[in-house]
Amino acid sequence: MFNYTLRRLLLAIPTLLFIALAIFLLLELSPGDPMADMPLTIPPEVREQMRLALGLGEAWYIRFFKWLYLFSVVEPSHVLANMTGLDWLAIEGQRIISFQTRSPVGDIIAQRLPQTLWVVGLSYIFGIMVAVPIGIYSAYRQYSWFDQAGTFISMVGFSLPTFFTGPLLMLIFSIWLGWFPIIYDTTLVVDSWYDFGLQLRQMAMPVFVLTLYNAAQITRFMRASMLDNLTQDYVRTARSKGMTEKVVVLVHVLRNSMIPVITVIALGIPTIFTGAIITEQIFRVNGLGALLITAIYASDIPMVLTLSVVFAILIVLFNLIADLLYAVFDPRIRYD
């Protein structure tokens, strides 16, 4: 299994290089111009100087390799230095600079990450916690009113996009009832119970919207997987041994049913970062999704490129993790 992991990780490197190159070239070919926002009064020669200062004067392949070096060596060293507090880890010199803010992309991403994790990550965890028990019970009592209601709600949660449910909730709870703030205040520092209350209130709606969406999806998977297993012969065997329904369902059936569900959950983790783009935009949460959108609008090529490749890495990584989890939970699967 160790060898398998190593092999997969090594195989991931060319894949990611190719993805990075593809994104780079796409951005290169895209019509946006980072100078477009500058006042028209700037004389053309100054404008040209500014372009050169941004590093846009060099051939594309030089820029790509420079970016690649900075992305894989320099930026991680700074992030690591910040995390550990060991300043000597950071490599001095050139960094990937965002066109828009003129600060290093690594620092901006590190700054925005907590917002995304708090709102989107939390709703993913809530989603799982809600979905798994509902899925189990729905399957065990198939066609009961509980199952019917659950199926209906998850259909709704699944088919209504967050850009519909989001504004709807805002209309009801912020504008009509005034319970929750419309705008997520990123600068809020939680150091008192009062601020904690504020934080909870501003998180409530985005977390709810995303939880509904995540839970809807995972519930469907959980229910289907349980139903598949409840009719298996080994369930009858467990009952014929005199096992209680609790043991039959929560030990025998659940353990089998979790295998595909865990894989789906692992595969879904990268969408915490990518899928939040729309929700963050709606609730004005200053996270990674919002960062990507504003960077695209501003033709902030280093930022867009870096973020997209980070997302690509997450997706490749969690694909591998999903495969490994499969082997951990299913004794029939062995990688060697």
Added chain:
Amino acid sequence: MPDGATPVLDVKNLKTVFATRSGEVHAVNSVSFDLRPGELLGVVGESGSGKSVTMMSLLGLLPSPPAEVRSGTVMLGGRDILKIGAEELRNVRGREVGFVFQDPMTSLNPVFTVGFQLCEPLRKHLGMSKAQARNRAVELLELVGIPDARRRLGDYPHQFSGGMRQRVMIAIALACDPKVLIADEPTTALDVTIQAQILELVKELRQKLGMAIIWITHDLGVIAGIADRVMVMYGGQVAEHGPVREVFANPAHPYTRALLQTMPKMHGARDAKLRVIEGQPPMLTRQPAACPFTARCAHAFDRCGRENPARRDIGHAHDVACHWDHTTADPLTAAEAPA
């Protein structure tokens, strides 16, 4: 066979109905039989004749809905186990009655070790500690002829062959030393040599442990080899029942006769055609007011289409549910054989 001893299991008028979209299916219709201590009762009948449903009804193992055990009594250990509560019934399953199912490939849980699955009933029913259960599990695996038993406790079902898995299933069913073992076509999914080994094993275990066994099979040859009594089922009913020698020597029901004729004979003429029973098994969607075999029966007469025959005693502990008298080859009138 201790004839006349009090039966360990006594089933009377068992009726099981499935609710389906196209109406009710009467899968088991007034089935009665008993099982005496240490005896082996063979149950035969073609696919869909209700053998499995009968046995699963006894222990409430059918999914409900759609299944409903509508009436009947199942006496085991002095009480009717159709009437007892869920918890008490669970104490019967695995403790007093062990079950072995047809397909050893799917009957074991793929994600738990064989040791875990074998220890479960030991810990639940006999209250053993982990260590005690493991020791007993080793003994059980050795008993059913699995070599290197202690090491194999940690293996998963997919690491065993089909025959070995069926041995494990038998070990699980026998774990708590039940009075009754119900084996539902335990060898159908196995190849012939493995089948013979499992049969040998069961014969041997029966001698050692002395439990009563119900053995369901399609194979009359197997019945002839191991059973004391045989019950022939057709269309959810008992067609004929009696001691094996007696039934094989004097088959009274046209269906049993046909079954015996379909048996390939080892010493028969080489060019003898393999015989089949013509026609389709009956649809069980209506409460049969006729004999279910009528449509396929060579001896059917008008009464067979009107009246479902009751089982009548024909001597030598042998009974048959048929309006036709096999001794005289004559139709019986209502006076001679009341329905």
